[in-house]
Amino acid sequence: MLILTKKEIENLLSPEEVINAITKAFTLFHQEQFHMPDRMHAHQGDNTLLLMPCFTESCFGTKLVSVNPQNSQKGKPSIYGVMTLNDGETGEPLALLNGAALTAIRTGAVGAIGIKHTSPENSTKLGIIGTGIQGFTQAIFASSIRPVREILVYDRNEEKAKEFIIELKKALPNIEISICSESETLVEQSEIIICTTSSQTPVIPDNSDLLKGKSFIGIGSYKPDMREFPDALFPLVDQVWVDTPFAAKESGDLSIPLSEKKLTANQIKPISELIIKQNIDQSKTTFFKSVGMALFDVVVAECMYKKALKNNIGTQIQL
Amino acid sequence: MLILTKKEIENLLSPEEVINAITKAFTLFHQEQFHMPDRMHAHQGDNTLLLMPCFTESCFGTKLVSVNPQNSQKGKPSIYGVMTLNDGETGEPLALLNGAALTAIRTGAVGAIGIKHTSPENSTKLGIIGTGIQGFTQAIFASSIRPVREILVYDRNEEKAKEFIIELKKALPNIEISICSESETLVEQSEIIICTTSSQTPVIPDNSDLLKGKSFIGIGSYKPDMREFPDALFPLVDQVWVDTPFAAKESGDLSIPLSEKKLTANQIKPISELIIKQNIDQSKTTFFKSVGMALFDVVVAECMYKKALKNNIGTQIQL
Numbered sequence: 289m290l291i292l293t294k295k296e297i298e299n300l301l302s303p304e305e306v307i308n309a310i311t312k313a314f315t316l317f318h319q320e321q322f323h324m325p326d327r328m329h330a331h332q333g334d335n336t337l338l339l340m341p342c343f344t345e346s347c348f349g350t351k352l353v354s355v356n357p358q359n360s361q362k363g364k365p366s367i368y369g370v371m372t373l374n375d376g377e378t379g380e381p382l383a384l385l386n387g388a389a390l391t392a393i394r395t396g397a398v399g400a401i402g403i404k405h406t407s408p409e410n411s412t413k414l415g416i417i418g419t420g421i422q423g424f425t426q427a428i429f430a431s432s433i434r435p436v437r438e439i440l441v442y443d444r445n446e447e448k449a450k451e452f453i454i455e456l457k458k459a460l461p462n463i464e465i466s467i468c469s470e471s472e473t474l475v476e477q478s479e480i481i482i483c484t485t486s487s488q489t490p491v492i493p494d495n496s497d498l499l500k501g502k503s504f505i506g507i508g509s510y511k512p513d514m515r516e517f518p519d520a521l522f523p524l525v526d527q528v529w530v531d532t533p534f535a536a537k538e539s540g541d542l543s544i545p546l547s548e549k550k551l552t553a554n555q556i557k558p559i560s561e562l563i564i565k566q567n568i569d570q571s572k573t574t575f576f577k578s579v580g581m582a583l584f585d586v587v588v589a590e591c592m593y594k595k596a597l598k599n600n601i602g603t604q605i606q607l
Numbered sequence: 608m609l610i611l612t613k614k615e616i617e618n619l620l621s622p623e624e625v626i627n628a629i630t631k632a633f634t635l636f637h638q639e640q641f642h643m644p645d646r647m648h649a650h651q652g653d654n655t656l657l658l659m660p661c662f663t664e665s666c667f668g669t670k671l672v673s674v675n676p677q678n679s680q681k682g683k684p685s686i687y688g689v690m691t692l693n694d695g696e697t698g699e700p701l702a703l704l705n706g707a708a709l710t711a712i713r714t715g716a717v718g719a720i721g722i723k724h725t726s727p728e729n730s731t732k733l734g735i736i737g738t739g740i741q742g743f744t745q746a747i748f749a750s751s752i753r754p755v756r757e758i759l760v761y762d763r764n765e766e767k768a769k770e771f772i773i774e775l776k777k778a779l780p781n782i783e784i785s786i787c788s789e790s791e792t793l794v795e796q797s798e799i800i801i802c803t804t805s806s807q808t809p810v811i812p813d814n815s816d817l818l819k820g821k822s823f824i825g826i827g828s829y830k831p832d833m834r835e836f837p838d839a840l841f842p843l844v845d846q847v848w849v850d851t852p853f854a855a856k857e858s859g860d861l862s863i864p865l866s867e868k869k870l871t872a873n874q875i876k877p878i879s880e881l882i883i884k885q886n887i888d889q890s891k892t893t894f895f896k897s898v899g900m901a902l903f904d905v906v907v908a909e910c911m912y913k914k915a916l917k918n919n920i921g922t923q924i925q926l
Contacts, residue, residue: 289689291610293926323651330644332662335698339658339669343651350658350671352691354698368698370608370691370926372671379654379673379687384703386926603924607612607689607705 289381291603292596294389300592300601303432306397307404311563313587314401316344317532318560322583334358342582349373349586351387373589381607383593387585388421394588395580396425398531399482399505400433402576405562406529407480407503409570412437415478417471417492417516418485419443419452422507424459426482430505431460434480439465442474442491472498483516484508488540494518499573506541506577515540517575522550524573529559531578538579608700610922611915613708619911619920622751625716626723630882632906633720635663636851637879641902653677661901668692668905670706692908700926702912706904707740713907714899715744717850718801718824719752721895724881725848726799726822728889731756734797736790736811736835737804738762738771741826743778745801749824750779753799758784761793761810794821802835803827807859813837818892825860825896834859836894841869843892848878850897857898 292300301309316322321344328339338353353369360366369387374380403411414436416423427439439456443449446467453465468474472493475481482505485491492499499521508516522528522545536542536556545551559576562568596602611619620628635641640663647658659670672688679685688706693699722730733755735742746758758775762768765786772784787793791812794800801824804810811818818840827835841847841864855861855875864870878895881887915921 291924291926293924323649325647325649328644328647328658328660330642330660330662332642332667332695337660337662337667337669337693337698339647339660341647341649341656341658343649343656348651348656348673350656352669354667354693356696356698359697362697364697364699368693368700370700370703372689372691374656374673374687376651377675378678378681378683379656379675380683381687381689384689384926603922605610605612605922607610607703 289605289607290383290593290596291605292383292385292592294386296596296601297386297389297393297592300595303397303400303429305591306393306588307400307433309588309591310394310397310401310584313583314560314563317583318564321345324582327582340582342586343376344586345376347373347376347586347590349589351582351585353387371585371589373586373593383589385589385592390585390589392421392425394584395422395507395578396429398578398580398584399426399507400429401563402505402529402559402578403430403480403503404433405559406568406574406576407434407570410435411479413477413479415440415474415481417442417474417481417483418508419449420484422484423452424456426484426507427456428459430480430482431463436463439463440468440474440478441465442468442471475499475502479503480505482507485516486514487516488513489515490518491516492518494520496520496524499524501571501573504575509539509541510579511538512540512543515544517541519545519550521575525575527555527557529562529576530556531559532581533558535577535579539577541577608924608926609702609912609915610924611702611704611911613705615915615920616705616708616712616911619914622716622719622748624910625712625907626719626752628907628910629713629716629720629903632902633879633882636902637883640664643901646901659901661905662695663905664695666692666695666905666909668908670901670904672706690904690908692912702908704908704911709904709908711740711744713903714741714826714897715748717897717899717903718745718826719748721824721848721878721897722749722799722822723752724878725887725893725895726753726889729754730798730822732796732798734759734793734800736761736793736800736802737827738768739803741803742771743775745803745826746775747778749799749801750782755782758782759787759793759797760784761787761790791817794818798822799824801826804835805833806835807832808834809837810835811837813839815839815843818843820890820892823894825894828858828860829898830857831859831862834863836860838864838869840894844894846874846876848881848895849875850878851900852877854896854898858896860896
């Protein structure tokens, strides 16, 4: 069994390779060539353990994610994850991967695919709201898919934003990166805006004129009580593109406007349709919302495993 | 995260230490100081993935077991397993253990606890039916809890039985070990009989006179279509002792006699009652049936993890 740590995973695949793997995952999704049982939630007090298995023809894998909200008071991450990857034919365990690093990377690529299919090809100005690990990874992947020259960053915690741009400048030395003190300025000056916060109320101003013609990517909200986008967005978009239909239930970004009839269910479309067969007018206002799914994890984990084996990376243990 | 392989696990704890851990697990079970969600079954064609999480106060863990029946044709084990162990307070992954080795060892101790509480203390003659990994582990653990001087072994595949006793003699050099060519002879000449087969029909003769006064331990049947014990056993026993109430549904050893009214539901009792508060007349015919549960895995895995840490065993990886 090959053990792949955060450090080993982070530099294993190029953004292009991860984006290709996620494109393959969307193709499998569109062709229904996968089996993804409903994820299992186990609760113990305030804490949750999520068990997320998924099967493709070649592999299966299970991501186990623990969410312990009190950890932040102990100076520890509230989320830990491990991913096991098994051979699809024999069930033999092939690899154990750091689940948090895998999630960050594959979500970066999902965001980039949203950008690729919904935003103008020549977009150069990127706005990032939220400066956690996802803000970072989204910036990297977005810059790999569009000719980004300028990144604006907003976080309600300005200290956190300052530390964030120091790190981001190291990773993207040729891009001009600066802080906005208000999300309004960020939206005004960006063409593509990616939200990666855990907010329960919109982080984007509820102002139709400000939002018009921009490409919005929603990453942060994965629960019905989390929301990043305002009501003003919905009259501006023909469709909301999603990575999985579950997004309509799982994310408050969709479930709240749906329940308030500001969005209709038939406006919500899987982005796999855009990938496989159609194009949209990318100069209009667009919105892609991702909540993620285990299929992404297993396809990217397999890709990481194969490259690590080839390049002799990781720790091989005869379990 | 500490990675513990089969080899490292096998010699980590003494039978006594594992039996103590399982006794602790039964106490937690009796006091309801655990949370064990229903295990999740994911199917892909003929293959199954079982996801078995369980929480105690100090730890939680998930055993992931894959069952691929076609593997035997490829010369591979049909079952693979990994166990992840996490800190109960923070969710931090602590260890990854070989799941098959963990299962074999903890099931050995569960069988031994059955023997301890249902068989005469001075039993010296042990019969083992079925010569897989469980037959082996049960023999080792049974010999640690009773003054066994003689072990009789039966398997319908006599070649397999011959190889088995060569290995068992190495592990138990002071015990006389021999093959029986029929299970009838084995039952006749043994005081404690442990069945560890995957049979779908009884492996013990349906003969009341033969069974009377013996102590039977059922390990093999964990599905409704698997059965090792004959109808003649049930009129001889006052109760059937089980490791978990699920045994009544999960094992054909109980579900079939229940459906045919050869056994009543109120005859089935958790062995934790025997461990905690009462004794039975061990000279009568007794029957203990185990199907296992995730609580055993998490408690024994924690015990293994702690001892491995203390003795600097295993591979520590900063995941």
